[in-house]
Amino acid sequence: MSIKYRLTIMSFLQLFVWGAWLITIGNYWFGTKQWSGENFGDVFLTLGISSIIMPAITGIIADKWINAEKLYGILHILYGFVLFYLPQVDSPNTFFWVILMAMLCYMPTLSLSNSISYTILKNNNFDIVKVFPPIRVWGTIGFIVAMWITNLTGNKASANMFYIAGVVALFLGIYAFTLPKCPPQKLIEENASWTKKLGLNAFKLFGTYKMALFFIFSMFLGGALQLTNMYGDVFLSEFGNFEKYKNSFVVEYSTIIMSISQISETLFILAIPFFLKRFGIKQVMLISMLAWVLRFGLFAYGDPIGGLWMIILSCIVYGMAFDFFNISGSLFVETTTDSNIRSSAQGLFMMMTNGFGALLGAKISSIMIAKYFTFKFSNLNDLLNHFGTDVDNPAIKNILGNNKVLENNVLEKFVTVRDWSNIWLSFAIYALVIAIAFAVLFKHKHDPKDVESVTH
Template sequence: MSLRAESPARLDPVVRVKLSAMMFLEFFVWGAWFVTLGTYLAQELGASGSQISLAFLTQSLGAILAPLVVGLVADRYFAAQKVFGVLHLVAAVMMFLAGQAGSFGPFFGAALVYMIVFMPTLGLVNSISFNQLRDPEKQFPAIRVFGTLGWIVAGLIIGWFGWEQGGSLELTFLMAAVGSALLGVFAFFLPDTPPRGRDRGGSIGQLLGLDALGLLKSRSYLTFFISSVLICIPLAFYYNFTNLYLNESGVQAAAAYQSLGQMSEALFLLAMPFLLRRLGFKKTLLVGMLAWALRYVLFGFGDTGSMFWMILIGLVLHGICYDFFFVAGQIYTDKYAPSHVRSSAQGLISMATYGLGLLIGSLISGPIVDAYVTEGGHAWTSIWLIPAGLAVVVSIFFFLFFREEVPVEAATADRTPTPV
C-alpha cells in the first residue's frame, strides 16, 4: 500500500462531498438575501439608516444566543447534524415570511426569529466539519471554500436576473427559503457528530455551554476574543451598507460585483494551510485586520469613474479580510479548545464576532450613516474613514497583547473522526 493511502490526513471522498455540499448551501442561503438587505430595506420598505442597522442587529442577537443553543443541545444531548437540520427547516419558514412582509415591523419580527435559529448553524457547520478532520489546519480550508462558492453563486444569480435594478429583491428571500429547506433535509444525511460533553457534569454553566468561557482565562485567547469583538465594530459598516453604497454610487449589478470578494476569498482559502505555516496565527490574524482599514480607505476615495479601480480592489480585499481573520480564527479556536467544548468554543467565537461586535457596530453605524445624509444620498468618504480608523486601533491592540500559544491538552487531543 502506498504511503499516500496510509496518510492520516486522508478524508473519505463521500464525506468530503457531503461536507462540501453542506458548506455550499450554508453560505448560499446566507448570501442569497444578506448582501442586498440594506438596499432592499431602503428602496422597497423605505427604511432609514438606523432601521437598516436594526435589521442587521438581528444577526447579532442570534449570535449572542448561539453558544447557549449549541452548548445546551449539540455538545450535550443531540447529534449536531440533527440540530443543524431542524434549525434550517425552521429558518426556511421564517425566510419565506420575511419576504412577504410589506412593512418594516413585520419584516423585523420574521428576521429576528430567523437569525435566532440561523446563527447557531454557523458554529454547528464548523463542528460537523472539524469532527471528521484529523488535520483541520490543512483539510478545513478545502471544505470551507465551498461555502464561499455558495455565496458567490447567490450574488451572481441576483446580478444575472437584475433583481436590484428591477425592484424584485423580495425574490432573494424566496431563494434563501428554498435553499434553507433543502439544507434542512440534507442535514439528516450528514456524517454523525454525537455530543461529546454528555458525561462531563451537569452544572447550569456546563449545560448552557458556558464551560467554553474557561478559554478566556488565557491571556492569549482573551486577547483574541476581545480583538474579535472590536474588529467586528467596523465590520458592521461593510455588511450593513456596502451594497447601498455601491447602488447609490451608480454601480450596476452591485451584488454581482461584490462576488469578486468571495472569489478572492476562495483563492486565499486554498492557500490558507501554506499561509498559516509560513506566517503563524498572529501574523495571519493581524494582516486580516489591517486589510479592513485599507479596504475602507479605498471605498472612501473610490468612485465609478477613473477611481473605480479603488472600489474593485476594496471588494477583492474581502478574501484577506475574511479568511485571514475569521477562518484563521475558527481554526485557531478548534486547535486551542479541548475536544469536549469545541462546539461551544465555535459558538463562543461566533458570539464574539457576529454577536457582540456586530451588535455594537450596528448600533454605531446606523446613526453615523444617517448623520451624513446628503441631497443625493450619503457622504460616503466621511463615513468610510470612521471604520478605517477603528480597524487600525484594534490592530495595534492585537499586535501589542496577543501571544501565540496552544495548550498541551488541545494540541495533543485525539483527532480520530467519528465513524460514519
C-alpha cells in the same frame, strides 16, 4: 452518490440560502421599502443576537436528544418558512422580529453543518484535515452563486431574494433528512453544570491579561466584519443617483462586483499557511487589521469609472482582511488554552466576533450614519447648496427623479443623500486605531510550532 459529494451539496446550499439576500438586503431596505437608515443596523443586530444565544443551545440538543442531521433539517425548514413571510412585512420594527426568528433558525446551522460533516467523514474513515477544506470551500462558492443569481435575475432590490433563499432552504431541510445518521454523542456529562454545558466556563480566560486583551480586540474587530456586507451593495448602487455613473457596470451589477470579495476569500485561505509560518500569529492578525483599513479606505475614494480599480482592489483585499483574523485568531485560541476548555474557548472567540462584535458594529454604525452622514432635504435650495450646483445639473435632476417642487421650493417628498466617502473613511480610521492599539498592547512571541498543524 459518494459521501463527499453529498456533503459538498450540503455545504454549497448552506451558504447559498444566506448569500441570496445578505449582501443585497440594504437595497431592499433603503430602495424598495425606503425605511430609516437608523433602524437598518437592527437587521444585522439579529446575527449577533443569534450567534450569542443559539449555537450553545442547539449544540446541547444535538448532543443529548436529537440526531444532528434532523435538527439541522428542521431548522432550515423553519428558516425557509420565515423567509417566505418576510416580504409581507411593512414595518421596520416587525421586520426586525421576523428576521430575528429567521436568524435564530439559521445561525446555529453554520456550526451544525461542520459538526455533521466531521461526524460523517470520521464514521467513513476519511482524513478530515485533507477532505473537509475542499468540501467547505463549496459553501463560499454557494454564497457567490446566490449573489450572482439575485443580481442577474434583477432581484437585488426585490422581495424575490427571500423567496429564492426560502425555496432552497426548504429543499436543504428535506435533503438533510437523507444524510447518514449523526446520533447524539452525549459528550457532556449528565451532572455537568449549566455553565459548562453552555460553554460559559471559558469566560474565566478573561482573568488572564493576554487572553482578555485578545477577546476584547476580537470584539472590536468583529464590529467591522459585517460593515461592508451591510452597506457595500447599497454604496455601489447609489452611484446610480448620478448621471455620470448610472449606466455603469458597477451600478447595474453591484452584487457581482461585491462577490469578488467572496472569491478573494477562497483564494486567501490557500495563502494562510505561508503567512502564518513566515510571520507568526500576531503579525498575521495585524496584517488583517491593516487590510481592513485598506478595505474601507479604497471604498472611500473609489468610483465606478476613474476609481474602479480601487473598488476592485478593496474587494480583493477583503479576503485577506476576513480570513487572516478568523483563522489566526482561532489558531491562537487553540495553542494557548487548556484542552479541557478549548472547545468552549473557540465558542467564546466566535461569540466575541460574530456575537458581541456584530452587535456593536451593526448598532453603532447605523446610528452614526443616520445621524452624521445622512442628509434629508425637503427644500430644493438646501439640496442645491449642499452640492454647490444648480437645478439644471444632470446629477441633481437624477437625484430628484420625478419629485415635484411645490411652493417656496418645498419638495414633494424628502430626498435622502448619504455621504459614502466620509462613511468609509470613518470606518477606516476605526480599523486603523484598532490596529495601532493591537500592535502596541498585544504581546505574543512567534513560535513556529504553533502553526505546524496548518503548514504540514
